Amino acid sequence: MPSDTPWVTGFLSSIIIDYLEERHPNAARALPYADVFTGSDLADRALHARELLTDPNQWLPQNALSRLIRLAEDATGETDTVYLATRAHFERPHRRGPSIFEIIATLLDDVRGVVRASGRWATAFSTYTALQTIEHAGRTEATILSRIDPRARPTRIPGLFLRGQFEGFPALFGGGTRA
Numbered sequence: 500m501p502s503d504t505p506w507v508t509g510f511l512s513s514i515i516i517d518y519l520e521e522r523h524p525n526a527a528r529a530l531p532y533a534d535v536f537t538g539s540d541l542a543d544r545a546l547h548a549r550e551l552l553t554d555p556n557q558w559l560p561q562n563a564l565s566r567l568i569r570l571a572e573d574a575t576g577e578t579d580t581v582y583l584a585t586r587a588h589f590e591r592p593h594r595r596g597p598s599i600f601e602i603i604a605t606l607l608d609d610v611r612g613v614v615r616a617s618g619r620w621a622t623a624f625s626t627y628t629a630l631q632t633i634e635h636a637g638r639t640e641a642t643i644l645s646r647i648d649p650r651a652r653p654t655r656i657p658g659l660f661l662r663g664q665f666e667g668f669p670a671l672f673g674g675g676t677r678a
Contacts, residue, residue, distance in 0.1 A: 504540065505650055507564045507625045509557035511660060515571055516553050517591070518584030526574035535566045561625070585663020614641050630661075 519527035532548035539560040544551060551557050552567060571580045604613045617630040626648075633642040645661060 503650065505561035505626055505648060506558045507561050508555065509552060509559055510555040511625075512552040512559060512564055512567055513555050514588045515567060515580065515584045516549070518580070518587045519571055519575070521587065521591070522583075523575050526571070530570055530574060532567075535563050535570070537566070539563050579659060581659035582663045585660055586667050588663070589667030611641075614643070617643055 516527065519530065532552060533545040535548055535552065536542045536545045539562055541551065541560065541563065551559065552563075568581055571584075572578055577583060604610075607613050607616065611634075615632050615634070617632050628648070629646040631644045631646075633644065635641060643661070
């Protein structure tokens, strides 16, 4: 991975594709997956684009994820596809397997611990997102601050992924759907 290029894990793209295939199958079939890698470091692997995008262990250039999201939003007409897909991931009883986030949450078995550790697990999703938790004494809620590396093109995408993660992850502990 070139260090000057922002990268994201294939887990994020797989969430979107799973959502499209589940809720918008016609859009998923029509999506030009090879176009996602145009002009990226993985352009030579475009013949296997869908396979790369659904591999949660694959690292992808951030611009490829941005293109996938733009194509998905255009195909579905939903401007919050990222959020809806992330929430749907937690509602899905038969997922592809646990994400690093879910593994950490399950191992810690402590919602507050997961939130406190957010700065560490954020790096498992991208090379350009940093999180910091501020706990409020005597209150059940916490504040999560997010910093996006200036090398990454600013978008609303990280916020939608984070919102979906934080609203969806209490389900791992048998809780409601809001964090």
